[in-house]
Amino acid sequence: MPMTQSEDIVRNKVSSAHVAPPALQVEFEDSDEAAGQAPPTALKLQKFNSWYGNYHALHDIDMDIPEKRVTAYIGPSGCGKSTLLRWINRMNDLIPSARATGMLHLHGLDLLDRDYDVVDLRRRVGMVFQKPNPFPKSIYDNVAFGPRLHMRLSRSDLDQIVERSLRRSSLWDEVKDRLKDSALGLSGGQQQRLCIARAIAAEPEVLLMDEPCSALDPKSTAAIEELMDELRNDYTIVIVTHNMQQAARASDYCAFLFQGDLIEFGDTKQVFTNPRNEQTENYITGRFG
Amino acid sequence: MNQRPQAYSSRRKRRILDRSFVIVCVAAASMSIVALTVLIGAILYQGMGHLDWAFLTGSPSRSAEKAGMLPAMVGSIYACVICASVAIPLGIGTAILLEEYRPKNRWLAKAHQFIQLNITNLAGVPSVVYGILGLTAFVSFFGVSSSVNEPAWEFGVSHYDEFFDMTGDYVSVPLSKRSSPTVELREGLQGYWGPQREMVTLKPVEDPARWKQVKQQFDEAIAALTVQPDAPGYEQAHAAAARPFAGYVRASAQPIRTSEKAHWYVCIPFGRGVLAGGMTLMLVVLPIIIISSQESLRAVPNSLRHGTLALGCTRWQMVWKMTLPSAIPGIMTGSILAMSRAIGEAAPILIIAGIVYITFTPEHLMDDFTAMPLQIFDWAGRPQTAFHHVAASGIIVLLAVLLSFNALAVIIRQKTQKPLG
Ligand SMILES: Nc1ncnc2c1ncn2[C@@H]1O[C@H](COP(=O)(O)OP(=O)(O)OP(=O)(O)O)[C@@H](O)[C@H]1O
Ligand SMILES: [Mg+2]
Numbered sequence: 164m165p166m167t168q169s170e171d172i173v174r175n176k177v178s179s180a181h182v183a184p185p186a187l188q189v190e191f192e193d194s195d196e197a198a199g200q201a202p203p204t205a206l207k208l209q210k211f212n213s214w215y216g217n218y219h220a221l222h223d224i225d226m227d228i229p230e231k232r233v234t235a236y237i238g239p240s241g242c243g244k245s246t247l248l249r250w251i252n253r254m255n256d257l258i259p260s261a262r263a264t265g266m267l268h269l270h271g272l273d274l275l276d277r278d279y280d281v282v283d284l285r286r287r288v289g290m291v292f293q294k295p296n297p298f299p300k301s302i303y304d305n306v307a308f309g310p311r312l313h314m315r316l317s318r319s320d321l322d323q324i325v326e327r328s329l330r331r332s333s334l335w336d337e338v339k340d341r342l343k344d345s346a347l348g349l350s351g352g353q354q355q356r357l358c359i360a361r362a363i364a365a366e367p368e369v370l371l372m373d374e375p376c377s378a379l380d381p382k383s384t385a386a387i388e389e390l391m392d393e394l395r396n397d398y399t400i401v402i403v404t405h406n407m408q409q410a411a412r413a414s415d416y417c418a419f420l421f422q423g424d425l426i427e428f429g430d431t432k433q434v435f436t437n438p439r440n441e442q443t444e445n446y447i448t449g450r451f452g
Numbered sequence: 453m454n455q456r457p458q459a460y461s462s463r464r465k466r467r468i469l470d471r472s473f474v475i476v477c478v479a480a481a482s483m484s485i486v487a488l489t490v491l492i493g494a495i496l497y498q499g500m501g502h503l504d505w506a507f508l509t510g511s512p513s514r515s516a517e518k519a520g521m522l523p524a525m526v527g528s529i530y531a532c533v534i535c536a537s538v539a540i541p542l543g544i545g546t547a548i549l550l551e552e553y554r555p556k557n558r559w560l561a562k563a564h565q566f567i568q569l570n571i572t573n574l575a576g577v578p579s580v581v582y583g584i585l586g587l588t589a590f591v592s593f594f595g596v597s598s599s600v601n602e603p604a605w606e607f608g609v610s611h612y613d614e615f616f617d618m619t620g621d622y623v624s625v626p627l628s629k630r631s632s633p634t635v636e637l638r639e640g641l642q643g644y645w646g647p648q649r650e651m652v653t654l655k656p657v658e659d660p661a662r663w664k665q666v667k668q669q670f671d672e673a674i675a676a677l678t679v680q681p682d683a684p685g686y687e688q689a690h691a692a693a694a695r696p697f698a699g700y701v702r703a704s705a706q707p708i709r710t711s712e713k714a715h716w717y718v719c720i721p722f723g724r725g726v727l728a729g730g731m732t733l734m735l736v737v738l739p740i741i742i743i744s745s746q747e748s749l750r751a752v753p754n755s756l757r758h759g760t761l762a763l764g765c766t767r768w769q770m771v772w773k774m775t776l777p778s779a780i781p782g783i784m785t786g787s788i789l790a791m792s793r794a795i796g797e798a799a800p801i802l803i804i805a806g807i808v809y810i811t812f813t814p815e816h817l818m819d820d821f822t823a824m825p826l827q828i829f830d831w832a833g834r835p836q837t838a839f840h841h842v843a844a845s846g847i848i849v850l851l852a853v854l855l856s857f858n859a860l861a862v863i864i865r866q867k868t869q870k871p872l873g
Binding site for chain 1: 554556561753755756758759760761762763764765766769773774778
């Protein structure tokens with residue numbers, strides 16, 4: 164394969180800690196899109212740029228994230244995946260130096276509008292963090308936190324929401340007898356699933372997950388992937404992952420970012436089996452990053 | 453000269469050095485323990501003899517045997533409660549502003565930093581300085597009224613002119629009701645009545661017509677008195693003179709100005725009362741509370757803040773539902789320790805209240821008071837050795853209070869020590 168000079172530099176720069184995985188063995192199902200029906204767009208980005216102070220973290224991103232699909236962001240560390248994700252629920256507002264220009268619309272709603280109420284936005288866009296962050300409360304109170312915040316609910320309605328959310332995050336059977344116990348007593352994988360239950364209990368439209376499985380064992384990871392598979396019918400999911408197999412297995416669409424640029428975005432099957440860009444191919448086959 | 457130094461190369465030497473360092477450390481540590489033991493031993497030896505229930509419930513006295521500590525203890529408690537109820541909410545509020553509401557705007561951020569710098573500096577200001585500040589700010593309110601004894605504004609007080617009346621007892625006339633028949637009598641004002649000169653309870657004449665009559669008859673009357681209907685001979689007198697009349701208060705009588713203050717009496721400026729003392733202690737401990745609360749808030753992991761915000765909490769909801777509950781044990785511990793500092797402070801209270809001989813407990817917020825350290829200071833400064841023992845007893849009480857505060861703080865810290873997610 165011909166190698167350009169810049170790629171060569173990249174290869175040398177990025178550590179080779181990743182041994183190339185065996186050729187991806189993922190069975191791709193034929194999606195609806197293959198039949199030619201493009202799903203409606205949930206998030207629309209055009210000429211989207213982001214800065215931290217003077218550091219230009221994202222350059223001219225154009226992307227249509229489809230509704231009720233799983234979209235994965237992949238790319239080497241520091242390429243701007245988390246930055247892009249955090250703009251969707253404006254968590255970057257917490258970073259004083261962060262700013263963005265361009266267009267970022269959620270169902271036609273301008274998310275970069277200064278006057279737009281971020282509290283309302285975060286109600287509609289849930290987020291799961293890399294490190295499980297259960298609140299130091301009971302399991303029940305963790306899940307009930309969002310609903311209690313936004314709605315006046317009767318006790319039984321709340322019970323129902325809690326049970327449904329815990330069932331959806333496949334945690335119910337493990338915790339149904341200890342709902343009143345502290346959430347901090349759960350294992351890491353259980354905690355992460357609890358965080359997912361907490362996010363979906365607030366009934367968001369979009370669910371953002373920033374490396375949700377990075378601290379988890381393969382079994383918990385599998386549980387969360389299963390969960391995503393289940394949730395994809397109701398939620399628009401955007402996930403950041405460093406795990407190529409996970410991206411290939413669990414996502415419908417895949418975006419490859421590299422040093423702040425969107426290199427490739429498309430159907431996951433196409434990106435993984437027939438990448439248009441050489442860098443993408445190198446990355447997913449583990450040749451760098 | 454590039455050779456390696458050989459000084460410590462011998463193992464023996466190194467070990468000796470190591471040992472001697474430990475010995476120095478142990479010696480240093482034991483010094484403080486010895487000092488503390490000697491101090492406590494000496495105080496217990498001197499003070500235990502005088503320490504009994506009578507000491508705890510008695511008032512200061514001119515004789516050392518009878519001297520008690522109750523007014524000082526109650527004064528300290530009042531001042532501390534006032535201090536805590538102002539300093540803790542204010543301190544927590546400030547800490548929340550400083551920790552949770554960092555502004556994005558550059559100039560606001562500068563102001564923020566400036567406040568933070570000031571608070572850090574304030575924590576190191578000697579308490580005497582706060583005493584002076586309290587004196588200007590609370591005692592005299594920057595001099596709004598010419599004299600501390602004449603407040604510019606007050607509430608919950610009635611002023612009386614007290615006149616000795618012809619019966620030899622006295623009657624109080626509210627200042628606003630001079631030369632009116634409706635006077636306020638001291639409860640159960642007694643007077644002589646009737647031909648037998650019997651002692652009866654008097655009451656004011658309330659009927660305006662009757663008052664007019666009296667006023668006509670005795671020009672210098674400013675108040676008329678009559679007897680209660682149940683007085684002996686009332687019926688006859690009533691029949692004879694239409695209405696019984698017992699006496700009047702002369703305008704020429706020399707009034708004695710008195711005032712009756714309710715428990716809720718407040719005035720501005722505060723004067724040298726317990727409120728001014730408590731507020732001054734508040735100034736002393738406020739920076740401490742702010743800083744310890746800030747530290748507790750900072751110990752709450754950011755992941756919890758982000759978790760709540762990502763669920764659609766406002767900043768206020770985040771603070772109220774997550775950060776503050778997580779930080780409250782630390783805040784409480786810090787506040788209790790700050791309070792124990794306040795109880796032990798003598799200098800600011802000395803400036804506010806001075807050494808006064810007080811044998812009563814404060815009845816309202818403006819009342820004169822004394823505090824434990826001040827009382828001890830007073831006793832210890834007297835020439836008679838008997839009072840030095842009384843001072844030692846006072847120190848035991850003060851130390852007991854301080855130690856129990858610290859113990860409470862430790863208990864809270866241990867009970868609530870749990871990991872935060
Ligand atoms: N708070 C911040 N202040 C300044 N620069 C930041 C900040 N957060 C991220 N950056 C920079 O922005 C770039 C993108 O960071 P980002 O966290 O989005 O990367 P990432 O793709 O999520 O990486 P990883 O896979 O390691 O999580 C990095 O170069 C990083 O140094
Ligand atoms: Mg990241």
